[in-house]
Amino acid sequence: MDLVPEKKHNPGIKRVIGITSGKGGVGKSTVAVLLAQSLASRGLKVGVLDADLTGPSLPRLLGIDTFRAESDGKRLYPVINEEGIKVLSINLFSEHEDEPVIWRGPLLAKALEQFWGDTEWGDLDFLIVDFPPGTSDIALTAFQTIPFAGIIVVATPQDYVSIIVTKSIKMATMLNAPIIGLVENMRTLICPGCGETVSLFDDGSTEGTTRLGLPVIVSLPWRKEVAQARSLRWSQISEATKKDADRIADEAERSVLQAEPCPAP
Ligand SMILES: Nc1ncnc2c1ncn2[C@@H]1O[C@H](COP(=O)(O)OP(=O)(O)OP(=O)(O)O)[C@@H](O)[C@H]1O
């Protein structure tokens, strides 16, 4: 079986970055939103594709809670948030955001292919793709459909998480998606009361420049403002969180600008 079939390029989209982990709940969507916000704050044209079709969370994190995405039966139209970020998520097509999507794999794959290929993304400098947890159906379709310029892996420093994250790193490698590096999340907690740094998810390793065989882009501490935020609006997050987001965006820009942009179709 050909694991990596020929992909359909989207001529208006310069570069696509995937946010993966394999593990659920480690901060993929948080990192996707921080990265998108930081890139948009630089005046770049940014889109976010929520590939987590059964557990979408991006619209709210990007400050969208009232708008609906549109479709004319052929093309899908993303919603544009206040920062100018184009957002497409299955939640934006649901009548009620708490309705579950109870679809089997082939239907989910078709939806993801449409999100990529049948959507009016317009011209984008970066499209950020937020992966679902796991290494099965949707993740496989995403890797086989979308030409990623780079993948950012998110992990918490816990032994059992590392094993699962390693599976997703191997998956990306097998599917020829270049990995930019690792965002380590929640190694430490910054006490909202006294500002002291406390070890939170501590697997005995020390903070370092490489982990799981990947360069560490940044180690994000647990922050109360991130945990409690209804959305992560650029104008509302602290300077410290912005600085962390900027480090992820710097690295994304640096590494993929060295690579060739998506070729014309
Ligand atoms: N650095 C952080 N500080 C505080 N809370 C955080 C941080 N990172 C993530 N969280 C919180 O942890 C939870 C999981 O984060 P998030 O939804 O980004 O993870 P995920 O990997 O996308 O999850 P899923 O696999 O379900 O899609 C959320 O409630 C989020 O607000």
Ligand SMILES: [Mg+2]
């Ligand atoms: Mg998520």
